């Protein structure tokens with residue numbers, strides 16, 4: 001009998017279990033927490049209380065692994081939103097509204113987890129042991145043969161395994177567990193801009209339309225000031241989830257007064273204006289010190305019978321909204337590896353390499369931005385910071401190119417559509433480098449940036465919520481920075 005053991009039954013763990021069940025006789029999930037019987041947050045996934053947007057690329061990957069999942073999400077009230085239809089104030093100004101295909105799914109994280117779990121655990125080969133905290137691996141430097149775990153006060157138990165997947169998330173202890181088997185330290189890279197969130201649910205005000213687009217205010221890297229941004233999205237149950245975000249030096253407060261004051265001081269007060277109409281449903285919740293961290297398990301003499309996926313392998317700043325998709329891509333890499341001949345020597349190395357490869361672009365995108373915030377902490381230096389050496393461009397040339405790209409995207413629907421597709425992880429980054437796009441970027445923006453009034457006028461779905469719009473006089477043809485309204 002063959003047995004796979006999955007450590008942690010969050011999103012990556014549930015997906016991995018469903019993949020493994022096609023190739024082994026039994027899959028055991030060791031989950032340290034207990035699952036709620038409805039879509040509710042739980043202590044094992046504390047970040048689930050915050051806004052989680054599921055990128056279209058990740059949603060498609062989940063559907064490939066567990067067909068019908070996104071249909072179930074929509075049936076439960078999730079919203080499909082084209083990225084080009086969101087009200088977006090980017091670092092380079094307001095975006096023109098674009099009808100491109102790239103999309104996100106807006107719903108609570110507990111709903112995603114609940115639906116994925118329900119889908120995955122239908123497979124009778126999957127056995128879940130709850131309240132089972134993994135404390136170590138069994139085996140040697142060449143092969144992982146089992147797992148040690150604790151349940152309550154009982155002394156640790158061991159379970160044998162032909163294959164082990166670590167999906168215990170960002171607090172994974174796998175590097176330590178592997179070191180205990182005699183493996184060298186796992187190399188880790190990090191870029192830490194000190195990003196923090198403060199978030200809250202609201203009951204939407206009367207008059208909010210079902211097609212309410214959602215509002216995104218992106219953080220601005222490279223200004224010399226801490227990044228400050230926000231998001232307001234419609235989720236199932238007709239609730240708004242609002243997230244205020246700031247990098248080191250400008251942490252969003254989680255007290256009532258400070259929260260609203262921060263919202264008012266954003267580059268435009270649209271979010272504060274919307275919140276003033278809505279009734280809070282929850283306390284303000286904070287999540288602090290979120291960084292980009294990548295663990296290079298693939299650079300080890302990878303032991304047979306072990307891989308790490310999801311946040312256990314790579315954590316990205318949440319404002320890029322790519323973590324759940326990475327969990328799905330990790331499970332996909334496992335699926336492809338197993339389809340290539342089931343459990344076999346070398347499987348761990350090839351899957352671990354594929355997991356790292358799948359994360360390459362999101363990693364570059366995240367660190368390429370985050371490193372430009374002040375007081376950033378990182379163990380990367382020089383070219384390694386970007387990991388790129390494009391046509392001999394220096395770091396600052398690359399930065400200037402990125403800014404020009406983003407300015408053009410804010411104005412040019414073709415460039416915006418390509419950017420959205422790549423951001424949604426539905427297209428390869430090479431699509432942003434296609435000749436017509438590069439040509440448009442070289443020419444730069446052909447129209448002046450939208451004023452706030454022009455930008456908001458693109459959204460009749462906002463209905464009367466922001467009447468009168470905007471809350472301060474627009475400056476024609478000029479980029480909008482809101483006056484301080486505190």
Ligand SMILES: Cc1cc2nc3c(=O)[nH]c(=O)nc-3n(C[C@H](O)[C@H](O)[C@H](O)COP(=O)(O)OP(=O)(O)OC[C@H]3O[C@@H](n4cnc5c(N)ncnc54)[C@H](O)[C@@H]3O)c2cc1C
Nearest residue numbers: 008010011012032044052053134169310311318321323324
């Ligand atoms: C504030 C915030 C906002 C985010 N927003 C987004 C977003 O908008 N879009 C997006 O795609 N991603 C977002 N993310 C990232 C996303 O939450 C993660 O990438 C995702 O949860 C990774 O899934 P996972 O299964 O690897 O880990 P997790 O979801 O963290 O699951 C880990 C599981 O392992 C269990 N576990 C942990 N330790 C043990 C142990 N020792 N033994 C047994 N079980 C254990 C836990 O109980 C849990 O069930 C956000 C993250 C944060 C912090």
